[in-house]
Amino acid sequence: xxxxxxxxxxxxxxxxxxxxxxxxxxxxxxxxxxxxxxxxxxxxxxxxxxxxxxxxxxxxxxxxxxxxxxxxxxxxxxxxxxxxxxxxxxxxxxxxxxxxxxxxxxxxxxxxxxxxxxxxxxxxxxxxxxxxxxxxxxxxxxxxxxxxxxxxxxxxxxxxxxxxxxxxxxxxxxxxxxxxxxxxxxxxxxxxxxxxxxxxxxxxxxxxxxxxxxxxxxxxxxxxxxxxxxxxxxxxxxxxxxxxxxxxxxxxxxxxxxxxxxxxxxxxxxxxxxxxxxxxxxxxxxxxxxxxxxxxxxxxxxxxxxxxxxxxxxxxxxxxxxxxxxxxxxxxxxxxxxxxxxxxxxxxxxxxxxxxxxxxxxxxxxxxxxxxxxxxxxxxxxxxxxxxxxxxxxxxxxxxxxxxxxxxxxxxxxxxxxxxxxxxxxxxxxxxxxxxxxxxxxxxxxxxxxxxxxxxxxxxxxxxxxxxxxxxxxxxxxxxx
Numbered sequence: 001x002x003x004x005x006x007x008x009x010x011x012x013x014x015x016x017x018x019x020x021x022x023x024x025x026x027x028x029x030x031x032x033x034x035x036x037x038x039x040x041x042x043x044x045x046x047x048x049x050x051x052x053x054x055x056x057x058x059x060x061x062x063x064x065x066x067x068x069x070x071x072x073x074x075x076x077x078x079x080x081x082x083x084x085x086x087x088x089x090x091x092x093x094x095x096x097x098x099x100x101x102x103x104x105x106x107x108x109x110x111x112x113x114x115x116x117x118x119x120x121x122x123x124x125x126x127x128x129x130x131x132x133x134x135x136x137x138x139x140x141x142x143x144x145x146x147x148x149x150x151x152x153x154x155x156x157x158x159x160x161x162x163x164x165x166x167x168x169x170x171x172x173x174x175x176x177x178x179x180x181x182x183x184x185x186x187x188x189x190x191x192x193x194x195x196x197x198x199x200x201x202x203x204x205x206x207x208x209x210x211x212x213x214x215x216x217x218x219x220x221x222x223x224x225x226x227x228x229x230x231x232x233x234x235x236x237x238x239x240x241x242x243x244x245x246x247x248x249x250x251x252x253x254x255x256x257x258x259x260x261x262x263x264x265x266x267x268x269x270x271x272x273x274x275x276x277x278x279x280x281x282x283x284x285x286x287x288x289x290x291x292x293x294x295x296x297x298x299x300x301x302x303x304x305x306x307x308x309x310x311x312x313x314x315x316x317x318x319x320x321x322x323x324x325x326x327x328x329x330x331x332x333x334x335x336x337x338x339x340x341x342x343x344x345x346x347x348x349x350x351x352x353x354x355x356x357x358x359x360x361x362x363x364x365x366x367x368x369x370x371x372x373x374x375x376x377x378x379x380x381x382x383x384x385x386x387x388x389x390x391x392x393x394x395x396x397x398x399x400x401x402x403x404x405x406x407x408x409x410x411x412x413x414x415x416x417x418x419x420x421x422x423x424x425x426x427x428x429x430x431x432x433x434x435x436x437x438x439x440x441x442x443x444x445x446x447x448x449x450x451x452x453x454x455x456x457x458x459x460x461x462x463x464x465x466x467x468x469x470x471x472x473x474x475x476x477x478x479x480x481x
Contacts, residue, residue: 032125035132036084039077042135046074049146050174056152057185057219058178066145068175072304073131073138079306080131082313082322086329087124156218172307173210176298180214183295184250184279185223194251194271196280198293201300203391204344204446204456207283210300211252212451223277224250232259232284235267248277255284256412264292285391305340308348312336315352320359331364338371341387346446346456347426354430367430370400401426403433408443408458415459418442423457 053067183197201207214220215227225247230238232255251271271280282289290297303311313322313332322329335355339348351371355364378386378397389396395409411417422437426445429435439462447455 032084032128035128036081039081039128039132039135042132042139043074043077043081045139046070046077046135046142049142049149050074053149054174054177055155056149057155057181058149058152059182059186060148063145063148064175064178066141067178070138070142070145071172071174071307073134075304075307075310077131077135078310080127082309082329083124084128085323086326086333087121172303172311173206173300176210176300177213179298180210180281181217181220184214184217184220187277193268193294194274194278194280196268196282196292196294198290198297199281199283199300200285200287200289200297201283202285202302204346205300205302206345207300208254208452208454209448209450210298211281211283215250216451220250224248224279226250227252230254232256232282235259235263238267238270245274247275248279249274250278251280253280253282255282255286255289258286258288259292302340305336308340309333309336312339312348312352315349316355318356325359327361328359328364331361331368334368335364335371338368338375341385344387344390344456346448346454349448350426350446351430354427358431374398374400401429401433402436404436406436406460408460411442411457411459417457418459421459 050067050070053070058064058067180197180199183195199207199210226245227250228238228241228245230251230253232253235253238251251274271278282292302308312335313329316332316335317325317328322332332355335351339351351367355367358364374397375386377400378384378389381397382389382394386396390410393410393412393415395407397405397407399406409415418440421440421442423442423444424435424437426443429443441460443458443460445456445458447453
C-alpha cells in the first residue's frame with residue numbers, strides 16, 4: 001500500500017512540475033514574442049528618423065550627439081532582433097524544455113511546439129530585453145530631436161540616395177558626414193588662415209569616400225570654386241597651381257606617412273594666400289597628423305560590431321530573406337566576427353559579393369574555414385594578425401584561397417603599380433582558384449562603386465620571388481606547425 005501511495009505521489013509531483021514548467025515556458029515565450037514585436041515597431045520609427053536626418057543639414061552639435069545615440073541604439077536593436085529571430089528559426093520544432101534557473105531539480109520534459117531553454121537562450125533573451133530598453137529610452141527622448149530636425153534645411157537628394165545604405169551608397173557614418181558638411185559650410189572664424197580639418201582612420205575605413213560624399217553635396221559645390229587633391233608626398237606641388245587658384249579653394253591632402261614640418265610650414269604659408277573662406281582637409285592613418293589641424297579632427301574608427309553585422313548581412317544576402325536560410329545566417333555571423341576584426345570594408349564587400357552569388361551552405365562553410373586558416377597561418381608566419389599586416393602595407397599569405405603558394409603585397413609608394421600585369425579580382429579567385437595567371441599579376445580585392453571609386457590592388461610576385469623574400473619566420477614556424 002505504501003509503495004502504491006509513493007508511486008501515485010511521485011507521478012502527481014512529476015505532472016505538477018511539468019505543468020508549472022510548461023505554463024512558465026508558454027508565458028515566457030509569449031512575452032518574448034511581444035517584446036520582439038515591440039522592438040521591431042520601435043526600430044522602424046527610429047530608422048525613419050535617422051534616414052530623414054541623413055537628408056538634412058544638422059548644424060547643432062548636440063543634435064549630432066543625439067543622432068549618434070539613436071544610430072547606436074538602432075543597430076544594437078537590429079542585432080538583438082536578428083539573433084532572436086535566428087534562434088527561433090533554428091529551434092523550431094524542438095521538443096526539449098527546461099529552465100534550470102527556475103527549476104534546478106527538474107528533468108527535461110517532452111512537449112511539442114516548445115524550445116530548449118539553454119544558457120544560450122538566456123543570453124539571447126537578455127540581449128533582446130536590453131536592446132528593447134535602450135530603444136525605448138531613445139524613443140522617449142526623440143520628440144525634441146524630431147521637432148528640431150524639422151527646422152533643418154533639406155539636402156538635394158541624388159537619385160541613388162533613395163536606395164538602401166549599401167552597395168552604391170556610403171553606409172553609416174551619419175554623424176561623421178554631418179560634421180564634415182558643417183566644417184565645409186560654416187564660415188571661418190575671424191582669421192586670415194584657412195581652417196584645416198584632419199580626418200584620421202585605418203586602412204579602408206572610408207576616409208576618401210567620406211570626403212567625396214561631402215564634395216558631391218550641392219551646397220559644398222557652390223561654395224568652392226574648385227577642389228584640389230594632393231598627395232602628401234608631393235605636398236609642395238600646390239605651388240605650381242598658384243596662378244590657377246581663383247576664388248575659394250578646397251584642398252584635400254592624403255598622407256600615407258608623416259609630413260616634414262618644414263614642408264608643411266611652406267605649404268601652410270602658401271594656403272594663407274588663397275581667397276578668404278578656403279579650407280584644407282587632410283586624411284591619413286597616423287594620429288600625429290592631428291597636430292596639423294586647426295579644428296577638432298574626425299576619427300573614422302572601425303564600425304561597431306552591431307552596425308558591421310547589419311552591413312555584412314545586407315550585403316551577403318541581398319534581396320534574400322536571411323530567415324529562409326538559418327544555416328547560412330549562422331555562418332554569416334561567424335564571417336562577420338572574422339571580418340570585423342580586420343575592419344576593412346573593401347575585403348568585407350569582396351567576400352559578401354562572392355557569398356551572395358552562391359547561397360550554398362557547403363560553399364559558405366568552406367570559405368569560412370579557409371579564411372580562419374589563412375588568419376592563423378599569417379600569425380604563424382609573421383607573428384602578427386592579418387589586419388596589422390594590412391595596415392602596415394606588408395605582404396600577406398593567402399595560399400588557402402589558391403591552388404599554389406600565393407602571397408600579396410599592397411601597392412604603395414615603395415611598391416609602385418605595374419599596369420602591364422594581368423589582373424584578377426579576389427572574387428574571381430575565391431570562386432575559382434584556377435583563374436590565377438602564371439607568373440606575376442595584380443590582385444584587385446575591391447573597387448568601390450561610389451566616388452572616388454577607390455581600388456584596393458595588390459601585387460602578386462611569382463612563386464620563386466614569393467618564397468625567397470620576407471620570410472624570416474616562415475621556415476622556423478612552419479616546421480613547428
